[in-house]
Amino acid sequence: MGFQGGFNFLGKRYAKNAFDIAYANDNEPNATLTYAENFSHLIVTDDVWKVLDDPVLPECADVVLGGFPCQDFSHAGKRRGFASDRGQLYKAMIAVVERLQPRLFVAENVKGLLTMADGAAIRAIVSDFARLGYKVTYRLYNAADFGVPQRRERVVIVGTRKDALRPFELPDPPFDEKQWVPLRNAIADLADLPEGAFPNHYWSRARKNDGQGNTIVDPDRPGPTMRAEHHGNIEYHWTGKRRLSAREAARIQSFPDEFIFYPSTSAAYKQIGNAVPPVFAWHIARAVQKHLDANIRV
Secondary structure, X not given: OOOOOOXXXXXXXXXXXXXXXXXXXXXXXXXXXXXXXXXXXXXXEOOHHHHOOOOOOOOOOOEEEEOOOOHHHOOOOOOOHHHOOOHHHHHHHHHHHHHHOOOEEEEEEEHHHHOHHHHHHHHHHHHHHHOOOEEEEEEEXXXXXXXXXXXXXXXXXXXXXXXXXXXXXXXXXXXXXXXXXXXXHHHHHHOOOOOOOOOOOOEOOOOOOOOOOOOEOOOOOOXXXXXXXXXXXXXXXXXXXXXXXXXXXXXXXXXOOOOOOOOOHHHHHHHHHHOOOHHHHHHHHHHHHHHHHHHOOO
């Protein structure tokens, strides 16, 4: 959504970008169901290693986007990193890049990637892409600095093919902490709505415990990071009467209200937590588009 553009969030228009999405893949059926319901282009539900031989996979692409699994690099996870099957999936993105030879790729991951094995994980990733002929740059961002009502720290990794593009400079955030969007601005209108009165406005009934996500959000600050693996323990609304609804979580991630998640509230929470905030991605996309426009001679 962020790379396509053409959506509204909190009264602001995020203009359409020049990218045409040619192909998408995920192995999670609920995620691809939601994707298919919200976009018109192709999404394939299968193991990423299998789709490398898919005859409908494009022969080439200008840009490859990927979010290889991040839980095993997360400070909130077990930090098994490359020792896990999921941690090795960054190599699938390398395989896709090697096959399609894009001019540029963009990957997103958690902050923990930078400190895993004293920095060895990010060095290995940069080295593997460099062997394919890509100049790689990366930067840690807070989504709140881009107008997202959420304190979400993520690493953006961008590679440019050395024979096709100049090295990419990741953009500076447009805002600072004084300009952060508080939760009140993003979700206050949903506070007293009955459950089901708005799309995806349903919430978990998990009882309070000592685990993650059992705090009450502050209406005067951006929300905490929306997580995929909350197991029902999403944070409580500032009223203290209930947990945040899936629609509130989607707003906190900067999804427009017309983007509907399927097929259940539990599935919606997971998909929302796994997503890249569209407003954040839009800003990265704008920088990528500007770089391509300035350096590609048709």
